[in-house]
Amino acid sequence: MRHQSVLLRECIRYLELDPAGVYVDGTLGMGGHAEAILEHLPQGRLIGIDRDGQALEYAAGRLARFGRRATLVRGNFGDLGKILDELGIGKVNGMLFDLGVSSPQLDDKERGFSYMQDAPLDMRMDEQSPLTAREVLNTWSEAELRSIFWRYGEERYAGRIAEAVTAAREEAPIETTGQFVEIIRRTMPAAALREKQHPAKRCFQAVRIAVNDELGALERMLDTAPDRLVTGGRMLVISFHSLEDRMVKEAIRKRENGCTCPPEFPVCTCGFVKTLRSVTRKPVIPDGEELAENPRARSARLRIAERV
Ligand SMILES: C[S@@+](CC[C@H](N)C(=O)[O-])C[C@H]1O[C@@H](n2cnc3c(N)ncnc32)[C@H](O)[C@@H]1O
Ligand SMILES: [Zn+2]
Helix, strand or coil: CCCCCHHHHHHHHCCCCCCCCCEEEEECCCHHHHHHHHCCCCEEEEEEEEEEHHHHHHHHHHHHHHHHHHEEECCHHHHHHHHHHCCCCCCCEEEECCCCCCCCHHHHHCCCCCCCCECCCCCCCCCCCCCCCCHHHCCHHHHHHHHHHHHHHHHCCHHHHHHHHHHHHHHHHCCCCCHHHHHHHHHHHHHCCCCCCCCHHHHHHHHHHCCCCCCHHHHHHHHHHHEEEEEEEEEEEECCCCHHHHHHHHHHHHHHHHHCCCCCCCCCCCCCCEEEEEEECCCCCCHHHHHHHHHHHHCEEEEEEEEE
């Protein structure tokens, strides 16, 4: 198993690690970022969270040499507040969230994330979660499917594909990633099939986001994380598609500008207090060297906010 950590040097630089601080890695994965963070924390501590049991197991081995300075938790970063409460931790010195799927998740055929390999339709990051891609494609209504293909995949042919999926499952349940790819291929116009992007890429992203409630988790995290940072503490979020990046950007902007209530309101009802400051004007993106080495880094955008 291998996963090249995206924007690793940049993350370490922007976290401005306090050698005795407490940090959260909310998307532990293979533990690449976590390991680099721990190497800079001779007296500090790292809380590593992932919802994927396999990832956690792998990271535990990789981080074993740090002993009790690494605390690993199986959970959803959307529950960050609860996770920190349970550990008896109030505020932390910094946080990192490296969103999206890890290479082992993509490469392990059996997990059904990839449109390149035929496998059972699964796509769960948390192997214990009840909702699978199979369930979504075979039980969600045509309208719901159209909506996720359109909103989460920005798929132009969302309507046609949703229709084709519901027609196909009338015949027999859709069981494999290969069958889903075939339905998409059959439905898209020939010109669209010749585009550079794989024709199934957008719908696979959409189903994955739905299966894992990725935007819901991100929203809950963005709502709670700023209040768990000490003054001067930083929150770093790496996103891999525009939907996520827009949510992160908006969440920071709202907390940077503060209250948006009309001036005649006697009290604030919007609840946006000035809690964050954007550290860089633009998102940080990988340099040419990293892009040459790691194609997965291509769409990565790192946003950094500091608690004020
Ligand atoms: C891109 S990988 C992280 C790679 C890691 N930074 C490294 O260097 O090895 C993203 C990880 O986040 C996990 N993940 C995604 N959404 C999550 C959520 N809401 N809660 C917890 N973990 C999540 C996935 O299971 C995956 O292992
Ligand atoms: Zn207000």
